[in-house]
Amino acid sequence: MKKIQRVILPAVLGCMLYSTQSFAGNDQRAGQAGAQELLINPFARSSGWAGSDIAGCKGLESMYMNVAGTAFTQRTELLFSYTNWLVGSGISINSFGFSQHVGETGAISLGIMSMNFGNIPITTENNPDGGLGTYSPSYLNIGLSYAKGFSENIYGGMTLRVISENLPNLAAQGVALDAGIQYVTGKRDNIHFGISLKNVGPRMQFRGDGLSFRGTVPSTGVNLTVEQRSADFEMPSQMNIGGRYDFLILKDTSSKVNQRVSLAGNFVSNSFSKDQFLLGIEYSFHNYLMLRVGYAYENGIFGGIEDTRTTAFTGPTAGVTFQAPFGPNKRSTFALDYSYRATDPFSGCHSIGVRMNL
DSSP: OHHHHHHHHHHHHHHHHHHGGGOOOOGGGTTSBOOGGGGOOOOHHHHTTTTOOTTTOOSTTHHHHOGGGGGGOOSEEEEEEEEEESTTSOEEEEEEEEEEEETTTEEEEEEEEEEEOOOEEOOOSSOTTOOSOEEOOEEEEEEEEEEEESSSSEEEEEEEEEEEEEETTEEEEEEEEEEEEEEEESTTSOEEEEEEEEEEOOOBOOBSGGGEEEEEOTTTOOEEEEEOOOOOBBOOOEEEEEEEEEEEEEOSSSSOEEEEEEEEEEEEEESSSOOEEEEEEEEEETTTEEEEEEEEEETTTTSOTTTTOOSSEEEEEEEEEEEEEESGGGOEEEEEEEEEEEESSSOOEEEEEEEEEO
16 A cells, blocks of 8 residues: 555646646636536535535545545445526536445545536527527536545545537537545644646537538539538636644543534636635534535625626625434434525525435
8 A cells, every 4th residue: 555655646746736837827718618517516515615625525525626535435425416506597407426435445436417508499590589499408527536545644536527518419528537635634633635636638629510501602503511610628627725624622521523613725726717715614513513604705706797707606605514314323324415605697506415325
């Protein structure tokens, strides 16, 4: 194991640190990347405190936050989440995940995210008002990850993600890699550091019959089918660096944790948009009730949408979790998660999730 740790961890960390040279938070490049759905957090628990817990996240939601956190899977975890995205836009997101503990300190996970845009009227130059039926785009990404604890303090993992974007006569497919590391220290493992690199992969390009049309050559009158080529686009690569500190409140008669207050922060370096600073706080009571709030700051967020703000999100987030044990010896848990993210315009984003640890 020590040999694996000496080889794999420096290689992963070296690649991540080297990649920071291409992350400049350049908002002048905004709109030049595709597959923007990869930047959407579809899960209720982590989004409740603004995605700030890059250093201490555990379980399936770590596939989006920091894949190293999936290494903390104890047995089997199932997760389903539904998000009403930008209420009023008609967009919804369904996510499903499965994680299984393997070996001594490893875990393998599968996550699926699907976006539903509803039925959009078909329009043409001759029929700008529609009346020709409807179509529904399909955005889907599937991630397969493996994470492992290399020691009592160091955890790492990688995710291979397949991206598919489809219209009735147009489609684009691609692949991307995520990597992450978490470091845990402190007398009661209450100090956390994390770093993750997301959405690194080759360019994508749309192809299909939707890029072709029939035309007539003026000099000959011959009908030909002309096929156009769409420009390719890059992935929305992102680097996250964060920390978390847990204030543990212990019972008087034992060392068992009674309550917990966690402070988390995350710096997000986006290669195709503005950098972000994410802050969050979570309170846990016996792991039965968890309350959390967060704030996502980026340059210009205090300006109006017509002024300097370039995002629909206004910063504040909040969430709650109800969790109950069940089964023999109360080793399994069932949890209900909810989060809200404030936006302007639209009426915010609501996420609700159900998770089971078996």
